[in-house]
Amino acid sequence: MLLFVLTVGVYWKITLTSQYTWLNSPDHVNQILPWMEEEAAQWKQGRLPIWDMHHWGGQSLIGQDQPGVLFPLNWLLWTIPFSNGHIALAAVNWYFILIHYFAALFAYLLARDLGQSKFAAVCVGAAFGLSGFMGNVNWPQMLNGGMFAPLVLLFAFRALEGKRPVFHMSVAGALAGFAMWGGHHQLPTFTLLAVGFLLLFYGVFRGLRMKAAVLMGAACVTFTVLAGAPQLLPSYEYWSHALRWVGAKNAVGWHDKVPYVVFNLYSLNPAQLMNFVLPGWQPAGTPYVGVAVAALALLAVATRADRKAAPLAAVAIAGIVYALGSFSVFHGALYAILPIIDKSRSAGFAVFVVDLALAALAGFGIDGLLSRGAEWSNVLRTGAAILFGTGAVVFGLVVGRLAFQGDKVLDRPEFAMLALSCAATGVIFAATCLTQLPAAVLQAAIAAVMLFEIGSVTGQLYQPREQGWKLVDQLVAHDDLAAFLRKQPGTFRIDKNIQDVPYNFGDWYGFDEAQGYAGVTANVIGVIFAPHSREMLGVEYDLARAPRDSDGESVFHGKSGVNVYRVPDAFPRAWSVHSARRIQDPNHRPDDFDVPREQLVSSTFLEGAVPALATCAGLDSVAVRQTGETEFMVDAKMACRGMVVVGNTYFPGWRAEVDGKAAPVLEAYTFLTGIVVDQGEHRVRLWYRPVYLFAGCAMAALALLGLLALRRVDPVLAAYPGS
Numbered sequence: 001m002l003l004f005v006l007t008v009g010v011y012w013k014i015t016l017t018s019q020y021t022w023l024n025s026p027d028h029v030n031q032i033l034p035w036m037e038e039e040a041a042q043w044k045q046g047r048l049p050i051w052d053m054h055h056w057g058g059q060s061l062i063g064q065d066q067p068g069v070l071f072p073l074n075w076l077l078w079t080i081p082f083s084n085g086h087i088a089l090a091a092v093n094w095y096f097i098l099i100h101y102f103a104a105l106f107a108y109l110l111a112r113d114l115g116q117s118k119f120a121a122v123c124v125g126a127a128f129g130l131s132g133f134m135g136n137v138n139w140p141q142m143l144n145g146g147m148f149a150p151l152v153l154l155f156a157f158r159a160l161e162g163k164r165p166v167f168h169m170s171v172a173g174a175l176a177g178f179a180m181w182g183g184h185h186q187l188p189t190f191t192l193l194a195v196g197f198l199l200l201f202y203g204v205f206r207g208l209r210m211k212a213a214v215l216m217g218a219a220c221v222t223f224t225v226l227a228g229a230p231q232l233l234p235s236y237e238y239w240s241h242a243l244r245w246v247g248a249k250n251a252v253g254w255h256d257k258v259p260y261v262v263f264n265l266y267s268l269n270p271a272q273l274m275n276f277v278l279p280g281w282q283p284a285g286t287p288y289v290g291v292a293v294a295a296l297a298l299l300a301v302a303t304r305a306d307r308k309a310a311p312l313a314a315v316a317i318a319g320i321v322y323a324l325g326s327f328s329v330f331h332g333a334l335y336a337i338l339p340i341i342d343k344s345r346s347a348g349f350a351v352f353v354v355d356l357a358l359a360a361l362a363g364f365g366i367d368g369l370l371s372r373g374a375e376w377s378n379v380l381r382t383g384a385a386i387l388f389g390t391g392a393v394v395f396g397l398v399v400g401r402l403a404f405q406g407d408k409v410l411d412r413p414e415f416a417m418l419a420l421s422c423a424a425t426g427v428i429f430a431a432t433c434l435t436q437l438p439a440a441v442l443q444a445a446i447a448a449v450m451l452f453e454i455g456s457v458t459g460q461l462y463q464p465r466e467q468g469w470k471l472v473d474q475l476v477a478h479d480d481l482a483a484f485l486r487k488q489p490g491t492f493r494i495d496k497n498i499q500d501v502p503y504n505f506g507d508w509y510g511f512d513e514a515q516g517y518a519g520v521t522a523n524v525i526g527v528i529f530a531p532h533s534r535e536m537l538g539v540e541y542d543l544a545r546a547p548r549d550s551d552g553e554s555v556f557h558g559k560s561g562v563n564v565y566r567v568p569d570a571f572p573r574a575w576s577v578h579s580a581r582r583i584q585d586p587n588h589r590p591d592d593f594d595v596p597r598e599q600l601v602s603s604t605f606l607e608g609a610v611p612a613l614a615t616c617a618g619l620d621s622v623a624v625r626q627t628g629e630t631e632f633m634v635d636a637k638m639a640c641r642g643m644v645v646v647g648n649t650y651f652p653g654w655r656a657e658v659d660g661k662a663a664p665v666l667e668a669y670t671f672l673t674g675i676v677v678d679q680g681e682h683r684v685r686l687w688y689r690p691v692y693l694f695a696g697c698a699m700a701a702l703a704l705l706g707l708l709a710l711r712r713v714d715p716v717l718a719a720y721p722g723s
Contacts, residue, residue, distance in 0.1 A: 034507035054506030055516025057649035063238025068183030104129025132355035144182025173220035177227030226703035229696035267325025290453030296365030391422030
């Protein structure tokens with residue numbers, strides 16, 4: 001409860017007022033909030049939002065990882081009623097608070113399991129969950145994957161200390177796998193690397209047998225894969241067919257290695273190491289934990305406060321070396337040797353592991369300081385002297401700048417904050433070894449300095465309403481466009497000028513959109529800019545300030561200056577063809593679209609085997625009967641055998657039946673969905689059933705059964721000599 005109160009208090013700007021927002025950024029407004037809107041809308045209709053029909057002709061939502069379809073905390077958010085027809089920003093704020101609360105709570109549990117006092121554990125929880133990377137990075141899908149790191153290390157330490165090693169390391173792996181459900185793989189990956197380094201440390205310095213280390217490592221990885229399979233397998237399926245923009249010259253697929261030059265953009269610059277104690281924000285993740293936490297962590301290491309202090313310090317050092325990324329030859333070696341490492345391009349984000357290790361070490365330092373043993377006096381005196389000296393030097397530099405540059409010193413308040421933090425922490429160290437202060441006074445002083453430092457960074461960049469929420473306000477600027485489009489008949493798609501409407505309009509308002517700020521399969525992106533492809537997706541309206549490939553006169557004038565233009569020659573959402581051919585060169589697919597529209601309407605082309613179709617003089621009748629996110633129904637009256645083409649993206653998870661009988665789904669025009677239908681009247685049904693998701697759920701169930709079995713029958717493991 002205390003941690004919850006602290007979380008609410010630290011984030012007072014978004015919990016206790018409505019004057020600030022953490023959401024006023026392009027990623028949040030253009031992608032994340034519309035994703036939440038789409039997921040919540042499907043959830044309220046009783047569906048698990050595994051597919052998004054609103055972008056790129058339809059894309060797997062679960063396969064894109066970041067929407068976090070399977071994460072229970074997201075389900076809670078989606079359950080909250082809409083406000084004014086959309087997801088409530090206040091609800092999103094409290095969802096954000098819960099993420100930080102659970103991160104702090106799990107760090108508290110780690111500290112308690114390490115043997116620390118309740119007060120120290122609360123400080124550890126606050127340091128990890130409310131400051132540093134976890135406290136200041138605002139991508140919820142990233143934080144959801146990082147909140148479980150303390151629990152993973154909790155069970156890893158149990159295993160490494162010889163307590164039912166196989167079972168506890170399997171639990172650690174299962175928790176790392178479950179963390180993958182949160183929306184992003186990077187922080188769980190870095191957590192697993194930390195566990196691997198702990199295994200190495202215990203093998204080199206603590207006598208852990210090689211056989212035991214290999215067995216524990218294998219158990220951890222196995223249960224990570226099994227428990228993470230419901231998310232990992234759909235992600236693998238999707239990204240095997242999709243492209244990812246990672247900052248390289250060209251997009252990469254799953255089987256392409258991310259070029260190492262990308263890590264130059266997302267590594268922690270060595271100059272940013274001072275930001276562990278100097279308030280500030282960095283593009284590679286904010287590492288700031290404050291002077292108090294850093295000094296207490298160093299105190300724990302210097303006094304060897306606990307046998308787990310050394311491995312935690314080693315994890316912190318390893319995390320820094322890894323976070324340096326392209327500045328570190330060791331990171332480059334891991335990139336070259338280990339599989340999958342290249343997929344985690346933001347090496348600098350590994351500072352979150354460093355933050356966790358420093359927070360846990362600070363807990364040992366707090367307990368040692370409060371115990372005030374005689375052996376600590378010299379270390380405390382030395383620490384106080386260093387802190388006072390550092391504070392004096394920094395303060396002197398501030399005064400010097402004031403003397404030479406006047407008010408410009410106010411532009412960089414973080415240096416004065418550093419001097420103040422050094423002085424405050426130094427006073428605590430000095431007072432502890434010089435006087436007999438009551439424990440409650442010391443606790444209050446430690447808590448006050450930590451909260452002061454946390455508050456100097458966390459939440460400081462939140463945008464105040466008085467300065468305008470330019471990006472957030474876009475989400476209500478086009479309500480009139482949506483109202484007009486809802487009145488239009490038929491099943492159609494829209495397109496837009498992304499300069500005029502940058503956010504995912506389709507997800508936010510529930511319209512099928514030709515493009516989007518989202519993942520996209522290679523079959524679509526390869527032809528979306530080819531002639532007629534937009535019309536083949538059924539784009540009837542274009543949203544823009546000026547006409548593009550549309551009628552010159554708008555059919556609706558928006559109050560924001562963005563208008564609705566009609567796109568001529570749009571294909572129906574479903575049609576039939578009686579001619580098919582195999583394309584000669586898949587690398588030149590756009591050329592096959594550069595033909596008259598009449599030819600595309602009547603004839604399709606494929607990369608694989610061409611089905612046998614018939615030509616006849618009669619006319620077909622094809623009409624969309626019912627649409628849904630994961631189901632599509634078409635009534636077809638065929639004069640002879642032909643192919644019904646549905647203007648939706650072809651993807652392996654889609655199934656089809658004709659009059660209740662299974663039918664193969666073909667990749668018409670190399671990117672759309674096609675089903676061969678015989679002469680006569682038929683009902684064609686398409687539905688999305690991701691086999692990879694079902695297989696992943698079965699593997700997760702196997703992981704649960706395996707943990708239950710290991711809990712009852714723990715294999716005997718001689719982890720250490722003499723055990």
